[in-house]
Amino acid sequence: MLIYIARRLLWTPVLLVSASLFVFVLGRFGPGDPVEVALGQHYTPEAASRLREQRGLDDPVAVQYGRYVWNAAHGDFGTSYRYQGKSVSSLLGPKLWVSAQLFLAGMLITVSIGVPIGFYAALRQGSWIDPAVVGAALVLYALPIFIVAPVLIMVFALWLGFVPTSGWGGFFDKRMILPAVTIGVPGIAVFARLMRASTLDVLGQDFIRTARAKGLRERVVNTRHTARNALIPILTILGFSLAGMLGGALITELIYGIPGVGSFSLDAIFQRDYPVITALALIGATSLVVANLVVDILYAAVDPRIRYS
């Protein structure tokens, strides 16, 4: 296992360098001349060449790439093409924070509802509860965000009037409720299904029978023996579901008018603001790679069987 983690640690930088190269190439050779976009109607050949020199766009591509990676590693992603004079990091920083809060809230809802439901369904296998949960999970799983969001707005904001339809007021604002639920709902199905399968797996093992045979109370068997072991595989999909949530967050932010990374990145794509786009792709790739690495290491830490094998 240690060798595995060491190999993963060595592979991570390679992954990140390749990702940055890919992003750089897309940004550099993407359609549309960024200088033309930046100058707009003030475009003259002289101004263009001045701006080109200023931004170092005449240097060899390898030099530009080196400079890009060096700066990115120091948190400097250049200046936005669209918002003149503003650095990408100063633009992205507050928006990343908003999105992070939304992610956290969504994740909380997903895990705190999905995991117990899956666990309970597995314990009640054979009764009507189990197939009901499995069926509900299938129905939920097929619901894309762009269906969940308008329906939630319609019911809870327009008809019942519990919350405003859109806006942002921080983590503890009631306008947070609907977006968080919207982001969290599809994940509930995933986590419930996985937790159910994993619990059933554990329930069939010998040590559970042993625990029951030595007269432990059912509650103790469930919490201390079953749940703790069943939760381990859940860890592995935390990293992946983070990536899955990103697409949901994008639409959620758009529909609810939340000033996060999602709506900002879409704007950047339509405006061809390449420094912002590449920065976002790089941050996204990095956080996904790191999240999966952390999950792998956690996995070994939580389960001694993995550590010693």
Add this chain to the structure above:
Amino acid sequence: MTAATTDPAPPQSPFRRAVQRLVRKKVAMVALAIIVLLYLAGIFAPLVAPHDYNETNLRRVRQGPSAENWLGTDSLGRDILSRVIWGIQTTVIVTGIGLATGSLLLGVTLGLIAGFRGGFVDTLIMRFGEIVASFPDVLLIILLAATLRPRIVETVRGIEDFTGISGLVSSGVVDYFVVGVALLPLSWFGMMRLVRGQVLFLGKMPFVDAARALGVSTRRILFVHLLPNTLGPIIVSASFGLGAVAGSEIFLSFLGLGVQPPRPSLGAMIADVTGRGAGSVSVLRNHPEQLLAPIVVVWLLIFCWNLLGDALNDAFNPRTR
């Protein structure tokens, strides 16, 4: 085998037994029937749709269901039923392109090669896949759709000028191509890994050794001996994949990055009611019923593909249940 099929009780192939298991599942058959119905409606949209999808009527804007327009009309007075049917066609074409090129052509072929050859080729393919997979796929799809379109449109315009064929760009072929290519990263890697794993497992089986001892060529071993044995998992994965690709296509067109107007698509129809930005809920407030038709169709498409995938999984991989 040829003699066996004439027997009164023939020993059946695993594939046929799996199909029989599948046919016995009522839920799966209902899901399949709905999928076939929706796809047929999409494919034969020119015959099925009661109106032209692009025929505007500004005197009949955002109306409820009537004898003339069964599901009402949208913001430009276009018939919603016809637009939903044409929207299904868009999804059918894009998912077809995505599945054929991404999963089946790229994924299966690379998986076969990586699993059978092993060594350097295997490492190269796997590592490349890992790099692509290290991007959040939504970000990658959006990035590709946004950056590829102008390039491809330019190229096709060039082809038009060069060959004298006109109407390629305006026919929407380019759009389908762009969206299909943008969805590639979503589908090929999973399929490749699946097929590779199967081939790694099957490659050690005695029948492969036997075939090689008989002097069978590598290509024949790959496509005649190994490929049919991996068919079950491929079908299961393709079924889930079709649902996912359909969802992504609708997601892209919801954002305005998919198939471009005036071509109708289900995602754009939903966005037409919800709006794509903050505070545009007035349509949702006044005409929520306009959302119903596209939402139900989208949900049915994805839901039925998932149901079918589940049932296929039970039928083709009975051991994993």
